[in-house]
Amino acid sequence: MRKIWTILTLQLKEFFKSPGVLVLMFVMPVLFSGIFGGMTMNSEQNKPVVNVVLNDTEISGQILNLLTKEHHYEWKKATRQQAEKNVAAQDVAAAVVIPDDIGERILASEPLLDIIVQRKSETYLALSAHLEGTAGLVLRSYQATSKLEADAFPKVLETIANNKGVTVEKQTIQKETKTNVEASLLFVGFAIMFMMFGLSGAASAILEERMGGTWGRLMVSPASKLQIILGYLLAYFFMGWIQFAVLMTTMNLMFATTWGKLTYLIPFVSLVILSVVGFGLMIAGLVKTKQQASAISAVLIVSTCMLGGVYWPIDVVPDIMQKIALGVPQSWAMSGFKEIISGSLHSATLVKDTLALVGFSALFFFIGLRGIKFE
Amino acid sequence: MNMLTVQDLRKSFGNMEAVKGVNFSVEKGESYGLLGPNGAGKSTTINMITGLFPPTSGEIQIKDINVIKNPKQAQKWIGVVPQEIALYQSMSARENLKFWGRMYDLSGSELEKSVDQVLEIIGLTERAKDKVETFSGGMKRRVNIGAAILHKPELLIMDEPTVGIDPQSRNHILETVKRLNGEGMTIIYTSHYMEEVEYLCERIGIVDHGQLIASGTLSELRETIGDHSKIILSIDKDSSNLDGLAQSLTSLFSEKDIQIQDHQVMVFHKEPQLILTDFIQSVAKSGTKITSVDIVEPNLESVFLHLTGRKLRD
Ligand SMILES: Nc1ncnc2c1ncn2[C@@H]1O[C@H](COP(=O)(O)OP(=O)(O)O)[C@@H](O)[C@H]1O
Ligand SMILES: [Mg+2]
Numbered sequence: 001m002r003k004i005w006t007i008l009t010l011q012l013k014e015f016f017k018s019p020g021v022l023v024l025m026f027v028m029p030v031l032f033s034g035i036f037g038g039m040t041m042n043s044e045q046n047k048p049v050v051n052v053v054l055n056d057t058e059i060s061g062q063i064l065n066l067l068t069k070e071h072h073y074e075w076k077k078a079t080r081q082q083a084e085k086n087v088a089a090q091d092v093a094a095a096v097v098i099p100d101d102i103g104e105r106i107l108a109s110e111p112l113l114d115i116i117v118q119r120k121s122e123t124y125l126a127l128s129a130h131l132e133g134t135a136g137l138v139l140r141s142y143q144a145t146s147k148l149e150a151d152a153f154p155k156v157l158e159t160i161a162n163n164k165g166v167t168v169e170k171q172t173i174q175k176e177t178k179t180n181v182e183a184s185l186l187f188v189g190f191a192i193m194f195m196m197f198g199l200s201g202a203a204s205a206i207l208e209e210r211m212g213g214t215w216g217r218l219m220v221s222p223a224s225k226l227q228i229i230l231g232y233l234l235a236y237f238f239m240g241w242i243q244f245a246v247l248m249t250t251m252n253l254m255f256a257t258t259w260g261k262l263t264y265l266i267p268f269v270s271l272v273i274l275s276v277v278g279f280g281l282m283i284a285g286l287v288k289t290k291q292q293a294s295a296i297s298a299v300l301i302v303s304t305c306m307l308g309g310v311y312w313p314i315d316v317v318p319d320i321m322q323k324i325a326l327g328v329p330q331s332w333a334m335s336g337f338k339e340i341i342s343g344s345l346h347s348a349t350l351v352k353d354t355l356a357l358v359g360f361s362a363l364f365f366f367i368g369l370r371g372i373k374f375e
Numbered sequence: 376m377n378m379l380t381v382q383d384l385r386k387s388f389g390n391m392e393a394v395k396g397v398n399f400s401v402e403k404g405e406s407y408g409l410l411g412p413n414g415a416g417k418s419t420t421i422n423m424i425t426g427l428f429p430p431t432s433g434e435i436q437i438k439d440i441n442v443i444k445n446p447k448q449a450q451k452w453i454g455v456v457p458q459e460i461a462l463y464q465s466m467s468a469r470e471n472l473k474f475w476g477r478m479y480d481l482s483g484s485e486l487e488k489s490v491d492q493v494l495e496i497i498g499l500t501e502r503a504k505d506k507v508e509t510f511s512g513g514m515k516r517r518v519n520i521g522a523a524i525l526h527k528p529e530l531l532i533m534d535e536p537t538v539g540i541d542p543q544s545r546n547h548i549l550e551t552v553k554r555l556n557g558e559g560m561t562i563i564y565t566s567h568y569m570e571e572v573e574y575l576c577e578r579i580g581i582v583d584h585g586q587l588i589a590s591g592t593l594s595e596l597r598e599t600i601g602d603h604s605k606i607i608l609s610i611d612k613d614s615s616n617l618d619g620l621a622q623s624l625t626s627l628f629s630e631k632d633i634q635i636q637d638h639q640v641m642v643f644h645k646e647p648q649l650i651l652t653d654f655i656q657s658v659a660k661s662g663t664k665i666t667s668v669d670i671v672e673p674n675l676e677s678v679f680l681h682l683t684g685r686k687l688r689d
Contacts (some may be wrong), residue, residue: 006477014465213461217522220425222451223480328474 003223007231012260015202015239025198025243032194033187036311048093048123049074051083060098062157063113066134067096073127087116093123096131106142111135137222181342182313184257188337189310191247192330194303195276198243199236203280204293206232206372225374233277240273260340263349268340271357272333278364279329285371304328332356376438378403378561379424379531384433386419395585400579403529406552406562408576409586410569410675412687416585418458419564421534424563425455439454448455451479456536460515461522464508468499468518471507472525479526496551497521507636513544520548522621523554531555532563537571549574569675569687581679588682597673600681603632603643605671606654612638612662620661627657 048072054060068075083095097114112135117124145152178317209215308330325331336353394416400405423430426446435442437449472490472637493538494500497517537545556562580590634641679687
């Protein structure tokens with residue numbers, strides 16, 4: 001046990017002493033998720049602008065309040081003429097008209113709100129869903145207040161708008177957590193990718209140790225092969241955990257990023273790191289020199305990370321690519337992380353992800369341990 | 376009691392047989408040298424004895440333990456100085472020694488004490504905190520040896536521990552090994568420098584092409600070439616009449632003891648002092664000009680030459 005610990009601490013020290021390793025394991029994931037995350041962030045900051053055409057009745061004002069509850073658009077008042085011009089010039093994504101005759105439309109069961117767009121784009125689809133929701137709200141409020149005083153209707157609308165109107169606000173919250181999860185997943189993905197680089201580099205150092213003689217010297221010491229290989233493998237496992245723990249804690253402290261339930265997260269991260277260790281061991285077992293190892297692992301890591309949904313969510317790629325993704329461990333890791341970080345914790349998915357990763361790890365260790373030469 | 380017994384040891388790498396049936400044994404307290412040129416199979420033999428890899432066939436026993444079946448048991452008693460400098464270059468000398476000490480079950484104050492002692496022995500107490508990568512070749516070699524003696528092994532196995540270092544470090548190492556042997560440590564020492572094994576080893580095995588072609592004490596090995604010294608006269612070739620010279624020499628010595636080359640005339644003889652004057656006179660008489668005279672005592676170099684027809688180092 002003491003020998004395992006001695007080997008482990010030596011390997012850890014050697015590993016984290018190198019500035020290159022520190023950059024690779026800690027700076028690169030932040031940088032990469034910043035760059036890739038920034039691209040999605042930017043597209044969000046350019047919110048589509050929607051013009052609203054309205055008269056100055058109280059009801060119109062309250063409907064506008066309801067509409068602006070949806071933060072994914074930038075709402076701007078305009079006259080009908082301006083709005084039509086803006087839409088035609090594509091200066092705005094759409095224009096919403098709150099008609100003057102809204103009371104009559106309610107009675108006649110006609111659509112309450114008009115929308116002006118150039119073509120039925122995605123923005124239109126999303127927007128019309130929001131408009132329908134708002135209109136429904138207005139309608140029900142009217143029906144509920146129709147037997148009451150005249151100003152009861154606008155009052156109810158006001159209450160809904162001010163008191164966190166149930167439907168709308170809920171939608172917003174869900175949308176926001178969703179983007180947070182995506183950002184967290186991106187970060188986790190890049191942490192894993194650079195962990196793969198770091199750990200396969202560390203594992204292929206065994207090849208250098210064989211040339212240098214320290215490997216042989218260990219083999220002829222009274223330490224058993226099992227103790228030696230456990231020392232190395234545990235060292236790699238710790239390297240992975242140290243990176244992950246440092247990155248996750250930093251993100252948590254700086255950006256209040258949450259990572260889901262720790263009781264799920266810790267075992268799952270351990271399993272993912274185990275498969276990364278297995279991957280590194282496999283590379284070291286398959287090649288003869290450290291140069292070969294780094295060339296092969298660079299190609300393998302980058303391509304499988306792309307396939308496995310580290311760079312972008314797997315659901316945006318074509319079906320065939322999603323099928324192929326099942327063949328790389330990263331897709332299972334990302335799927336599990338999604339369940340855990342989003343908090344949905346769908347157990348069937350988690351079990352599948354876990355089993356897949358256990359399978360990959362077993363395969364990697366089998367190939368790796370057979371390939372490593374103990375002399 | 377034998378410290379080490381090696382029986383009919385063989386090792387093949389693919390089609391290449393690197394060790395072809397080697398037998399020898401080393402007694403407790405003895406220092407045994409394996410002398411042979413590069414590629415003779417010394418390291419391969421050593422690596423099997425230390426249990427790094429198994430032989431293709433044959434038996435190895437250290438004390439009463441079968442090394443092939445039970446390497447970890449035997450490895451506790453032995454210290455191994457590999458041919459390469461097997462150290463962690465980015466760590467200090469002390470860190471390296473502590474690491475290797477722990478691998479041999481040392482710990483706590485026992486480890487500290489033993490590291491201090493070894494640093495003293497290898498003369499690196501002052502540089503203990505410096506990284507090994509900043510050391511000269513000789514200093515690295517000394518740490519390489521230090522790492523093998525921390526646990527005070529009964530058997531110290533050294534594979535060419537002085538390759539590529541300055542004479543000073545080399546002398547320091549040779550003296551250290553001699554002292555350790557004097558204190559009772561059994562030594563196995565491989566080298567392609569005959570002076571080293573001559574100085575250190577009580578018994579010597581000469582290895583060539585994977586075989587032990589001769590073994591014994593230094594004087595026993597000298598006996599194999601009849602313990603003849605060699606008198607070498609360097610001559611001025613222009614002035615010589617080689618045929619006449621050969622004739623006059625055969626009247627004094629038997630033909631097999633004479634060698635005549637371009638610039639040299641050599642005679643092998645047990646007692647060179649007795650025949651030196653006659654030899655010089657007969658050469659001079661033939662009209663040959665002598666430029667220098669040299670007497671070479673029989674050494675391992677001449678034994679190797681005698682056995683293989685080649686020089687130890689080419
Ligand atoms: N791992 C190996 N694979 C193939 N050939 C080897 C290996 N190790 C040594 N040899 C060959 O075995 C022969 C003996 O080598 P070695 O024992 O290192 O000689 P020495 O130590 O006496 O210089 C050499 O011809 C060498 O090339
Ligand atoms: Mg050698």
